[in-house]
Amino acid sequence: MTFKLTALSLISTYGYYGLYLSLAMGILGLPIPDETILTFTGFYVAEGHLNFALSIFIAFxxxxxxxxxxFLIGRKIGLPFLQRFGKFLHLTPDRLNTAQVWFDKYKGFSLIFGYFVPGFRHxxxxxxxxxxxxxLTFLTFASVGAMSWVITFISVGRFVGKDWERIGELFHRNLWFILIMCLITILISYRYKFKHHKIN
Incomplete structure (x- = not known):
């Protein structure tokens, strides 16, 4: 049984306990499609099996x-350990190098946006x-990112209902592209409104 099916089974069988465990393990690096888990949770909310607010809190x-x-593993053990054993958590050298450059540049903000980039949040x-x-700085930024992330995808799953799996997989595979398109759309809209306001 794949990690995805195991995670879905945990939620189906154990509800909030399964949701908590699935996301904790997924963030640690197990090959669990986190967006799919969250959209499935939203579907379960729509079906009346879970409470919306409580699901968000447990997922958070x-x-x-x-x-x-x-964070504690990184602080106590460090980069050499991850470079040697990270492959078991799908932390390839290229991903580690990219993440290090990203973090050095954006610091805590990378924790917020990192949630929305599959492969980087881990x-x-x-x-x-x-x-x-x-x-405390880490926890602040990570909490903002986590809350934004879980609200977004549980809400999506609740809205799309029975299409949760297709939508969840779509987001998981194409989230980076979708985020870029959303950002471009926001920038274009902002620029248009700014010009229109200036003309008036």
Whole structure:
């Protein structure tokens, strides 16, 4: 049984406990499509099996737990350990190098945006620990990112209902492209409104 099916089974069988465990393990680096898990949760909310607000809270706790453990691993063990054993958590050398450059440039903000980039959210907390970021600062940025992320995808799953799997997989595979398109759309809209306001 794949990690995805195992995670979905955990949520179907154990509800909030399964949701918490699935997200914590996914953030740590197990090959679990986190967006799919969250959209499935939203579908379960729409079907009346889970509560919307409580699902968001539990998903938030699972995400923060996984991020905090990753942070502590990065701080206590460091980059050499991840370079040697990271492959078991799908942390390839290229991903680690890219994440380190990203984190050095954007610091805590990379923890917020990192949630929305598959493959990077699993590494950003490790890099925060390796970089000796203050834990309270880390927790603040990570919490903002986690809450934004879980609200977004649980809401999507709740809205699309039975199409949760197709939409979840679409987001998981193409999220980076979708984010760029959204950003371009926002910038174009802002520029248009600014020019229109200036003319008036």
């Amino acid at each position: 706790l699972g995400s923060i737990s996984g991020m905090s453990i990753s 590494i950003s907390a490790y890099m925060a620990g390796i970089s000796r970021l203050n834990f």
